[in-house]
Amino acid sequence: MNMNWLSKFAPLPEDFSGIQTPADLARWELSNWLPEHSFTLEPDPSMGDGFRISGSTITGGETGLLYGAYALLRHMQAGAPLPSESCPRYPLRMIDCWDNMDGSVERGYAGRSLFFEGNCFAYHPDRLRHLARLMASVGLNVLCISNVNVHEPAQGLLDEFLPDLSALADLFRPFGIRLMVSVDFSMPIRDGFSSADPRDAGVQAWWQAAAARVYREIPDLAGFLVKADSEGRPGPFTYGRTHAEGANLLARALRPFGGVLVWRCFVYNCRQDWRDHTIDRPMAAYDTYQPLDGQFDENVILQIKNGPFDFQVREPVSPLLLSMQKTRMALELQLAQEYTGQQIDLYTMAPMWREIFQDLPPERIQAIAAVSNFGRDENYFGHPLAAVNLFGFGLLAWNPEITPEEIVSQWILLTYDFLPEDQETLGRWMLASRRIYEKYTSPLGLGWMITPHTHYGPNPSGYEYDLWGTYHRASRDAVGINRTSAGTGYTCQYPPALRQRYEDASACPDLLLLFFHRLPYGFRMKDGRSLIQRIYDDHFEGAEQAARLLEALKGLPFPEPDRQVILDRAVRQKENAENWRDVINTFFHRLSGVPDALERKIFD
């Protein structure tokens, strides 16, 4: 079994019957690592997930004891800083799986589902315990196992599959992980009701009964996750109700049992006419939810993607996250590399998260979630180095102040037995990987330009005349959409400081320039280069760096099978980067007619 960053840990025992609680597990982990040393675990239920370490004593809540033990082990194995006392910034540190019961994983790049196959539960308990241990070792505590796009028979998770769900909850419980389940807003209709209207008393009673049924089996279920009125999913709009009414309907059913209702804010017009310039997709979430601030029940959490589009390589922070004052919110990240190389191209996310939290004060949100990047592949993550994204997300969810450098160096130390020089080389490339990918793909915050549907590889106008609201409107003269107050007005959704930063092209960060502005190819960048030359330069540099990355990875002593997988993928990344470089450069060269100042090859 591939151990990922637990490679220095002992395998879990085959007979797991002696480990019933997180404290049991903490005890087992410590005694396995340091059999000669005796630790005292001192429960203090008031501390919850938090812990205190003093000498050989760990004090903490039931889960706090486990997190303390893992913190200690990470410290001993990888020199991670060991706080004498720690508690997580966010009580809910969630992983959202987009797994379907047929065994497929929507936007999954690490094999099929670890949980399902053939419309049944189907898993290897050992493999799931190892996944649970990976999660627990970095403090993750909620797992939503089913896709937010609820395809039949996943509606049955609240019903005929409840015993299976309960058994799975039992499996994850010793790891301090509570399950969550995605629900379909129209489920009462499946059950014979004529509507799913939140104001219908029968519908309300249906959800109350459903919650009672579920909590009878799984008293510690974290709650429900909902994608409503989005990309074809049913929702309260069908009945002329607001999303506050829709969310509260479910939240009230969950409240008696202490469950939360996580409501995704991924709502936009996905039937937009490209000819209609009055709609600007990034404005949609704010327009839909901001007016509802104050109307959501206390146990509702709005889950909001980091950017206003959809997990592009670079987006400004979602203005909705900065504007809600009386509503609980979760930041949603995506570990699955849907638009960012699909676990073929190397893409370490921590630097991107760092930037998000530079604009998003950590106290603005009350929870944090990420779409999973794991699956049935032997190494769980498709690309062995993609494991750092689950690892790093756990540490970030515990403490959003953590630096990308800390995440990457700890992960390398835990995962591989490298000499310091190799650690340093690998760390440097991992930290650079996001910028490399960004350079060879669509330029300067423009986003998209990706092959429709598959979302791997370039297609500059693949979505240009489509329904998805993701346009670049590149012409022979200029490219981009003016999203300032003089344009679509998107910048007005931001608080003053950010509004100012983005409003003026001369103040706007280069890397977001084409997100906010429509600019001629001759536009002068801060460093004096023209916009078009900057586009060419980035693309030549990005592809060159991808080639150098391959060489660097060849020189590193990865153990097999990681080495082969990593090098195979790096070769594909190099080709992908060359293709992106050439397609994007050709696309803009055909439009602008401007030659490359350095006379590098741009194809006709």
Add this chain to the structure above:
Amino acid sequence: MNMNWLSKFAPLPEDFSGIQTPADLARWELSNWLPEHSFTLEPDPSMGDGFRISGSTITGGETGLLYGAYALLRHMQAGAPLPSESCPRYPLRMIDCWDNMDGSVERGYAGRSLFFEGNCFAYHPDRLRHLARLMASVGLNVLCISNVNVHEPAQGLLDEFLPDLSALADLFRPFGIRLMVSVDFSMPIRDGFSSADPRDAGVQAWWQAAAARVYREIPDLAGFLVKADSEGRPGPFTYGRTHAEGANLLARALRPFGGVLVWRCFVYNCRQDWRDHTIDRPMAAYDTYQPLDGQFDENVILQIKNGPFDFQVREPVSPLLLSMQKTRMALELQLAQEYTGQQIDLYTMAPMWREIFQDLPPERIQAIAAVSNFGRDENYFGHPLAAVNLFGFGLLAWNPEITPEEIVSQWILLTYDFLPEDQETLGRWMLASRRIYEKYTSPLGLGWMITPHTHYGPNPSGYEYDLWGTYHRASRDAVGINRTSAGTGYTCQYPPALRQRYEDASACPDLLLLFFHRLPYGFRMKDGRSLIQRIYDDHFEGAEQAARLLEALKGLPFPEPDRQVILDRAVRQKENAENWRDVINTFFHRLSGVPDALERKIFD
């Protein structure tokens, strides 16, 4: 049951046991139409498919009697000219179905397969007899029921499904229709061989045994159809053998039984790098097959698409069809509207066929085939008016000199009870429909610009940076690929007269201009307009005509359910045409920067 152009015929008898042969059927058809009149059917086996009508006597081969009867009935019902003597130009008048055994139809727009479902044979005998009657009524005599892309378990058609195939052959036999079956070149490997090499004696013996087995069950099977070394299909190239060796391997197995081997010439590099300008896809078929002229056995027929690309709205005739001297060839057409509106947009093909035969002397080919456009929809064809394409193809295969006007007017007379004025209106729009579709889609022979994979609706650069060899290379200055002797040299594949016509942009027909030439937007067309203005004009006109078509169809007295289906589709066509118009105009306007001289709306 929707009778299509047999609407004035009586339904076939439920008990079909009295009709065993085409002559039986001829007798039944005549006696049903004119019960009081007595016809004499005089068999003359030497006449084969041909017939002679003199007074009340029809003389002909077994099938000739049937075709004579249908000619007589078409004459009496629709005033079709009645020859005193007739025989078909081509002995093989074939329909190729792209039906898979799972019930899907590749590029099918009329519902699921009429033959298969759930990886079994599954059909309604009555429905199939009606299909057979439709075919026989216009002289079609070969039906290949299975997709040239042979997906498991369709390999089993030569094996475990042989009894089913034989039963189906029995069903079609009274209609003078012989079955054909698509085979997979690698089938010996499925049977445990380590290779499918044509020079391997074991492989040769395998095919001989397979043919013997099949012909024991179906002595009149027409033969096998093969797609080899094309779009991922296996073929002789795997073993370093030519396609002559590959085709002869199978042909020799079929020869003892009188079967033909139909070998599709749809071979090109579908992994082309868009950056590589040295490959020009339209040249591929000629380059592959022309050097093999003379090497094919007598019972091999090369099946060649009408154009060098793939069933675009307008292509020059394939130079391969004009160049083979010692090889039997079949022209391949496509009735399924893959790239031409998918039986949503009205598209009557006869005018296009007329143009093909203007450049292709009918005697150059020895057979004719078309990809089917029927399926399980109630009306068989998705769009009721798309039936004309199967109807017309039958008449064309019999006599390629037939005019589009004759085809359309006969079809209307047989199908609908319209007053002359309505007949004329419908006929005019049907005859205009191909030019209308052509006007609003990709301009002047450029082709493609279609949504990848689905092939419905516009996407100007959807295939531009892809592997398929279908590039327009449009820049701010010019569009198209120079395929003259000064360019890729494609024109050199033509005989002198055509070469001359296409070589010079000033001689080249406008509608093929961008197939052969790369031209600046300011290029002067023969009528004085600029190229870009011509593009705009065509697109405005095409969309306007689609709107007028909808109005015209509304005014016609179609019976239900045809009327509703026709109008629903015409509404979709109108929207499709508007979208094409706007996308293509915007695409070229963004590139060229040239405004429309008539100041019509072009979106930014």
